[in-house]
Amino acid sequence: MKYFLGIDAGSSYIKLALIDTAGNMTAKSIIKRGADIDASCRQSYADLLSEFKIAKDHIAGVIATGYGRKQVSFCDEVITEITALAIGGFAVDNGVRTIIDIGGQDSKVIAIDEFGKVVDFVMNQKCSAGTGKFLEVTSASLGVKVDELDGLSQKADKVLNLSSTCTVFAETEIISYIAMGEKKENIIKSLHSAISDQVIGLFRQVTMGDKGKILFVGGVSLNKAMTRELSTRLNCELLVPQYPQYIGAYGAALCLKRKKENRSGSK
């Protein structure tokens, strides 16, 4: 059996997705990114092979995507995460026309056509507002763990005015709200609303014909409060795949598989 490995070397986590020749994801792993991206990816790769008892010579190729893709020295190819997410997202459901990805340090909205081709994309600007980092930093200042966010957010009774443009300013505002005795639940709800503002801003910039299904991926999509907030604001259901953090790695692996098949087919 041959496998194709996709590595998404993201700004916060390194995700690996192994697919078989039928395109099924047969193994996956995620680790926090270390200072040495290449070493982290190597270790993660070795661990994955060992855990799933796969011999290295069964790996037909390795492809890297994500922020650290060019640091992965042992890969055969690299692709940008826009392309990887488009391929992965379309493979999840070919009715998807828009992908919202909120990762550690960037967020993006990608429009794809009925063939899965990227027709437009918009990414957040230089600052980390509207990203997972925003949520991580601001929730840390409240002493709240990320997996508590959903429950707390549901108990909110109002939305506060919070900066949606700067993580640092937002953190300062949170400290002010805490000092004023504001309920933690309301602050958390407001954080999600602030991130939504940023993502909706990106969404409106993307040119798309048929809006189709909207796929929500990236680590932040695991936070149900965020999914709910975005669904409400967009007035539609968001499709969250089973493993939303792996869509980039999965899409990259699919891309490599197709390329290899095309090459062997053209010989």
Place this chain on the structure above:
Amino acid sequence: MESSKSILAKIFAEYYLSGAQAGKDKQPIAYVTAFTPVEILRAMDVICMYPESYAVVCSASGKAKEMIHSSGMGSFAQDLCSYSLIDFGTEHYEKLPFGGLPEPDMLIAANNQCSTTFLWFKLLAQKKNIPLFIIDYPIAVEDQTSIREYIARQYESLIDFIKQHTAHNLNAQKLSEQVTYSTKACDLWLKVHELNKRAPIRIDAYKIVDALFPMIAAKGTKRVCDYYEALISEHQHPNDASSIDSVRLLWHGYPMWFLAKKFPGDFDEEFQIVLDDYTLWWNLDYKSGKDDIDKLITAYSNTYLNWPIYKKIDWVGEVVKEYAINGVICHANRSCRRALADIVPLRKELSKCGIPAVIIESDMANPDFYSKEQVNLRIESFRDTLRT
């Protein structure tokens, strides 16, 4: 024919030496902002120096970061225009390129390019205790009758202002000569761009950016025309007559001067920038007007950044058509509020017309606001999008 390189070197030397020479000859020096009607000043024997252009030199020589941080010592906010921060930094910086600009006798600021430069010049006027004249250009809407009268009155006041501070009169013949050469230079400047109108390109797009300096520093002189004629003649034929079907890109807006003579990102003959429209902004219309002053009014009140947004979008659309552009990279230059405000609607309008565009956020002169990885990722993703 003298080579363009040789003429450019002379223009550069003359510009930076003119300040020192002016001191010896007791010739008055004015600091001017971009798109000041320098033809009037030069026809009154005033040497014109551009602090904005000098900030470009500082940025391109890798000194911007240090200079901007120096300016912070004077309690200036780091998010002001980076040209002004570099200028403020020159006060605290010792090893200035070309020894710095000569001290001015007066300041002339216009708001047809930037709506805040006059505030920078106001500060300079206070610091240096020298006179300042501000020319106000209302946004160039379709019916300009009353606007033209308003600007004409200001030009009269400008002439009086210079006369009052230099005792020099306006030399009508010199003015006419200046306007004639400015007109010719603009015609030639457009032809320089048109070298890249069709594939394969004749001249590297950044070489055109580099060729802008004479249009600023030596405007209204025969030497500028000689320079552009030489440049055109040297680039009549493509270097590489490759038949590769290239993706032709337009860089919209300011270059990033600190990147040392290149655009960010990886480009090659399959994916190449053929034009930066910023350099085309300097192609002014000097031909419409009943006399020289009237022609200057037309030229300087119709600068790109002084247009209403719908006109700017139409213009970029025309450039895209004329130069057979496949995609646009929009530089959201945080220093330039006027240009920045247009970026999102421009991208949207281009997309509606089927022209893909990507926005990258950075700054024209301050490398602190440039994130190589983020910019490269956007450009690389854009390349993927255009290719697939």
